[in-house]
Amino acid sequence: MSAVRDTMAGAASEDGRPRANGVSLQRKLPLLMTAVLLVILAGGVLLAYREVRVSAELVAVHRVQEVADQIARLVETSGPRLGERLRPIAADSTVLRALTSPQPSTSDLNAVRQNLTYLETPADSALVSELWSADGRVLVTTGDSLSHRGRPTGAAVSTGRDSVSIGAFYSIDARVYYWSSLPVTMEGRRVGTLAQRRRLNAQPNTERDIARLAGQDVRILFHNADGSLWTTLGGKPVAPPWSPLTIGTLKTYQHPEVAPGSGRMLLQESRVAGTPWVAAIEIPVTSLGNAPRQMLRRFTIASLVLLLLGAIAVWFIVRRMISPLARMTAAAEGIAKGDYSQRVEPRGRDEIARLGASFNRMASEIEAAERELQASAQSAEQAQITAEAANAAKGNFLAAMSHELRTPLNAIAGYVDLLDMGLRGPLTAEQRTDLGRIKRSQEYLLGLIEEVLVFTQLDAHQLGFRMQDVSVDAVMRDAETMVEPQIRARGVDYSYLGCDPGLKVRADREKTQQIVLNLLTNGAKYTNPGGAVTVSCDSRNGSVHVRVTDTGAGIPEAMLTRIFEPFVQLDRRLNQPREGVGLGLTISRDLARAMGGDLLVESTVGVGSTFTLVLPRTDAPASS
Numbered sequence: 001m002s003a004v005r006d007t008m009a010g011a012a013s014e015d016g017r018p019r020a021n022g023v024s025l026q027r028k029l030p031l032l033m034t035a036v037l038l039v040i041l042a043g044g045v046l047l048a049y050r051e052v053r054v055s056a057e058l059v060a061v062h063r064v065q066e067v068a069d070q071i072a073r074l075v076e077t078s079g080p081r082l083g084e085r086l087r088p089i090a091a092d093s094t095v096l097r098a099l100t101s102p103q104p105s106t107s108d109l110n111a112v113r114q115n116l117t118y119l120e121t122p123a124d125s126a127l128v129s130e131l132w133s134a135d136g137r138v139l140v141t142t143g144d145s146l147s148h149r150g151r152p153t154g155a156a157v158s159t160g161r162d163s164v165s166i167g168a169f170y171s172i173d174a175r176v177y178y179w180s181s182l183p184v185t186m187e188g189r190r191v192g193t194l195a196q197r198r199r200l201n202a203q204p205n206t207e208r209d210i211a212r213l214a215g216q217d218v219r220i221l222f223h224n225a226d227g228s229l230w231t232t233l234g235g236k237p238v239a240p241p242w243s244p245l246t247i248g249t250l251k252t253y254q255h256p257e258v259a260p261g262s263g264r265m266l267l268q269e270s271r272v273a274g275t276p277w278v279a280a281i282e283i284p285v286t287s288l289g290n291a292p293r294q295m296l297r298r299f300t301i302a303s304l305v306l307l308l309l310g311a312i313a314v315w316f317i318v319r320r321m322i323s324p325l326a327r328m329t330a331a332a333e334g335i336a337k338g339d340y341s342q343r344v345e346p347r348g349r350d351e352i353a354r355l356g357a358s359f360n361r362m363a364s365e366i367e368a369a370e371r372e373l374q375a376s377a378q379s380a381e382q383a384q385i386t387a388e389a390a391n392a393a394k395g396n397f398l399a400a401m402s403h404e405l406r407t408p409l410n411a412i413a414g415y416v417d418l419l420d421m422g423l424r425g426p427l428t429a430e431q432r433t434d435l436g437r438i439k440r441s442q443e444y445l446l447g448l449i450e451e452v453l454v455f456t457q458l459d460a461h462q463l464g465f466r467m468q469d470v471s472v473d474a475v476m477r478d479a480e481t482m483v484e485p486q487i488r489a490r491g492v493d494y495s496y497l498g499c500d501p502g503l504k505v506r507a508d509r510e511k512t513q514q515i516v517l518n519l520l521t522n523g524a525k526y527t528n529p530g531g532a533v534t535v536s537c538d539s540r541n542g543s544v545h546v547r548v549t550d551t552g553a554g555i556p557e558a559m560l561t562r563i564f565e566p567f568v569q570l571d572r573r574l575n576q577p578r579e580g581v582g583l584g585l586t587i588s589r590d591l592a593r594a595m596g597g598d599l600l601v602e603s604t605v606g607v608g609s610t611f612t613l614v615l616p617r618t619d620a621p622a623s624s
Contacts, residue, residue, distance in 0.1 A: 024326070030318045034311040041303040048299060053292040057250060060288050061268065064218060064281045068270040071220065072279040075272045079180070083164040086182040086194050089115045095131065098139055099184060099192035109140055116142045119196065128197040134190060143197075166275040169200065169222065169229045176200040176231040200235035221280040225271065241267060241282075252285055324352045328359050340367035412438065465508040465594060469618050472537055472544055473499040475509065479516045480535075487520065491529030499537040505544045505615040507595045512615070515588045515599070516546065519611050522584060523550035527608075539617055543597070546613040555603035563601070564589050588613075 089095060094111035098104040116129040120143065128143035167179035177199050184192040200222070220233040223240065230240045241253035245264065252264040266288070269280045324347065331342035343363060346356035416439050418424060420432065427435070480496055487494040505512070523533040531551040538545055555563060566586045589599040596616045603609035 029322060030311065030315045033314045033318070034307070037307055037310045037314070041307055045296065045299045045303050049292055049296045052295050053289060054248075056291050057248070057288050060283070061250070061266065064266070064283055065268045065270070067218070068268045068279050068281040071281070072270040072272045075277065075279065076274055079164045079166055079274055082180055082196070083182055085119060086164065086196075089119070090182055090184045090194050095184060095194075096186050096191070098131065099133060100186065104139065112140045113142055116140060116194075127199070130195045130197075131184075132193040132195055134192055139192075166277070168224045168226075168276045169231055171229060171231075171237045174237060176229070176235040176237055200231055200233075202233040202235070219282040221282055223278050223280060225276045225278055241265065247285065250285065250288075255282065321352070324356060328356060331359070331363070335363060335366060340370055463594070465511065467506060467508055467595070469504045470507050470509045470512060471501065472503050472505055472546060473501045475513050475516060476535060476537070476546070479513055479520060483517060483520045483524070487524040487533060490524050490527075492524050492527050493530075493532040494524075495532065495534050497534065497536040499546075500539075503537065503539055503544060504618050505597075506618045507597070507615050508591075511591045511595065512613075515591055515613055516548075518584045518588045519548040519613065523548050523552070523609075523611070526550065526552040528552070531608075542617055543614050544617045546615075547610055548613075549608060549610040551608040554605035554607055555601070555609055556605055557603075560601055560603060564599075 092112075092115055094108045095115065098108045098112050101108070112131055116131065119129045120127055128141065130138050130142075131140040133139055164180055164182050167181075169176050169178050171177070177197055179195055179197050181193050181195040183190050184194060221230060221238065222233065223230040227240060230238045232238055239255075241255045243254040245252050247264070250266055253267050255265050264285045266283045266285050267280055268283075269278050271278050324344070327344050331344050334342040340363065343360050344356045346353040346360070416435050419427065420435050420439075476496060476499060480494075484494050520533065520535070527533060527550045533551075534549045536547050536549075564585050566583055585599070592599045592613060592615070597614045600612040600614065601609060602612070
């Protein structure tokens, strides 16, 4: 058998016991090991993804910051380059005469205008060049006639004697401009200023080149250091970012100019030295995970391939290992069904082969033991049949003997009554005393015979019961009337503590009274004169407990279980003759159990004994 067949749910074996349900080990183990491989691979992929993502974020932040620093350094060099173009014009004689003459000539102003025209470039059609006097008057202007809009004062843009100053960004008609200026000096004294208004304007390919440099989907921004104006590299004013939020180690912002769905943005800034500007590089946070996600996809595909190969390998390895166990399982199931000829064929020298050999030895021993057990069972069955026949013969003998003994005993009682009535002539006092003794002996023997008859009927399950709701107090009162005089005649004190008149049990009234009378008689019989017999009752856990307590010598612990065996009498070492045949307690307990109750005993040597009759309680009205 190559595999253990899964049984149907709820199926039962031939002996009626439920079978074990579920997937066989041959199928479960590969699935379990494949699941373990899946968890390990998934955990490894996720950990690798997490580490790669963190590293990618750090690398991206560092690279973007480097790009921002490079842009800032690149813009920083524009001032010196502009100074190189402006200084020759600032040193021109016509410019100096126009600035130092109280009333510049028209020819000098035209010459200056001609020099400023050389500064115009096709790339900046909005370029404006101007010459300012020391007191801030505009002497010459070339370019846009609206250049005065946003024009700063000379003092605001020239801060040194031989250096170009860059002004802050400002916007006109959705375009961004800034002013640059160079002081004009003569003999170490500033006499005027050369100023240019430039428009921030970059070609699209410039932004693409910078994005390739950053290696990410970036956007280049500039803004004044005081945050008064934000602009793109192409010179388009934009709203400043807002809603700062730190995600992990990343400082992110929202930006209204970003396309919807891009999410939060990472912003890296670098101050442009010598200017009031700040270069900023903006990148979507979601783009930082592109490379890690691509890595995750590649790792996932590779992991699935490895998982498939591992699952196939595990399946073949487990099948090779579990097949012998499956054969042993099938053989064990066959043995469990009674086929003791089942054996397995050990293969190899590994632990499983040794297990197979041990299984075969065990199966052989079980087969031999089963044969011995069957032989013993047949012997036991025959012995049981013999014992049952002997017990039946014993019962028949006791019943026949009891009936045979009752006839002469009843005849003895009849003749005693005839003699006592004087029908055979007058009797002397001694004769009447002897007749009384004969009468008591006859009644005693008749009681013993009645006990034997009841015992045989109980043993044969032939005794009938008339179950009804019985008042416990009424039963105790009737028993008290019958036995109290006899108890007190023995010199034993009797007390009945009383039961609740409404306390009722479900039982046979006559059998219950028979049990109580037997307990009271035994209690008085084994109690010395001067002792006491006490009766009490209570209700607990749906049962009624009737306790008969005496102050006799007590019962040894070793005898507590034997006193309920038939024909056993306890020698309490009292100066009293033994009475009965040892069936009273046996009959009492069997009657109690037949009515759904029990008879219990507790005893301490030298203190006394307590017999407790337990019967099921009922709340129905008591039977009269």
